[in-house]
Amino acid sequence: MLLNLAKSVLRTTVSPVLDFAGIYDRRLRGDGWTILMYHRVVNDLADAPFGLGMCVRRAHFASQIAYLRRNFNVLSLREGIERIARGDPLPPRAVSVTFDDGYLDNMELALPILEAHQVPFTVYVASGGLAEGEGLWYDRVRASLASTSEAAVDTARIGLPGPGRRLSLSRWQREATIRQVLDGLWSLPIREALEIVSRIERVYGTTRDPVFLAPRMSPAQVRAMHGRGVEIGAHTVNHPNLSLMSQAEAEAEMLESRRVLEELCQAPVDGFAYPGGKMSASTVAAARAAGFRHAVTTIKGINNGRSDVLQLRRVGMPDNAVSDFKRALGSAMRTGLALPRQAC
Ligand SMILES: [Zn+2]
Structure with missing residues (x-):
């Protein structure tokens, strides 16, 4: 309780002061590739009680994306991966935007904002229950x-x-x-x-009250997102704790979700996100064996041209105004770089 209160004070009171003093801007001058992680965008927190920190309000999201557009070099995840594969440098202050799970609000609320600012993004979709409209x-x-x-x-x-x-x-x-x-x-x-x-x-019990549900995109909506230029990545079938699975079981979850999404989009799906960030060495080996070109974690930090593209670090974005958004970005930059690629 006290910790939450302290965090809330930091975000709403201290962050704007430090931002006004230019502290965050100085921290954000370093290079590196920052990959942002979102889950849901909502009009109002009352629309998603018990959001468990996974929701960013639309107004905050819009100001965060506008800030990124003005101050960073936004590139698609695919472009970042291709540059690393070719050995080309990443642009300074590179940033990419990702969403996990495949919620309907990604299409209804986030997409119009991202399109308006011409910000490419990737959505990692869990395939289980997608056709049935079942919740994760x-x-x-x-x-x-x-x-x-x-x-x-x-x-x-x-x-x-x-x-x-x-x-x-x-x-x-x-x-x-x-x-x-x-x-x-x-x-x-x-x-x-x-x-x-x-x-x-x-x-x-179960509920039909929309306020408690977290609707996911339908298969047709995932296909439509792909048609609008959104990169679709795999996120397993059942959203399991992959670190508790054998390499073969983990690989089966990965391959099946990729198969469903490739059939849906009629295009290759070569990116992956580890559900809940749960992973082990054998999970990474499974992603490699499954043939993914990149995989993102939930480990806080940034990446560069030498990073292991199957263990890319990300930064979870706060439901806050730009000053606190800058604090979160700066904190990831100080936390450190992703692991370098292993020579093989
Ligand atoms: Zn997830």
């Missing part, structure tokens, strides 16, 4: 627990490993409880996690 597993959990009238989650009843506990769903505790349940599920192999997700929906 963590969104199903979030929707169920956000909308239930039950007072607490009984972890033994839903089969979460560990000692049975009752986690409060009070107004003040609900978000923390949702996070705790999701953390528990991320620690499990995907088959077990999906069984528990179905149990949660049986016990705590």
Whole structure:
């Protein structure tokens, strides 16, 4: 609670002061290729309660993209990868924009802004349940627990490993409880996690209230995005914790999601994003064996011409105005460079 309060003060009070003093601009002068990571863009946070930090308000997003256009060299991820492959230098202050998961708001709210500023971008789409219009597993959990009238989650009843506990769903505790349940599920192999997700929906209910759902693009909408010049990347079928899988299992998740998306877009899909950033050495080996030309992580940092293109670093973007956006960019630049490519 206190930590969140401190972060909020930093973002809304300290960031504008430091920005006014020119501190952030000095930090952003360094070179390197910064890849931004977004998930959802919403008109208002009231449209997505329990957004769990994955939502950026439309007005903030528009000001962030306008700032990037004015101050950075924006390039598509594909162009960055091609330059690295050719050994050509990346432009100074290079930046690329990515979205994970494939939410409908990427098309409805983000696309018009990005097109208006002529900013290319990549969307990594999980293919499971896409044709059926099903939510991703963590969104199903979030929707169920956000909308239930039950007072607490009984972890033994839903089969979460560990000692049975009752986690409060009070107004003040609900978000923390949702996070705790999701953390528990991320620690499990995907088959077990999906069984528990179905149990949660049986016990705590499902909802049709759009405010609790996080609609994904339909197959036709993914195809339309690709037709508008958006790069579509793979993001597995089931959005599992890949680090808990064997290399062969991880590779199967990667190949199947790529197959579905390639059939949909009638074009090669050669980029990949590790779901939830969960990865191990064998996961990277799986991405290599699957033949991806690039893969992005959720490890904070920036990249350069020597970076391992299967372990590109990214920066998660805050739901804040430009001053705090600059703080986040500067922080990634100080955090460090992606790992260099291995000689092979
Ligand atoms: Zn994801």
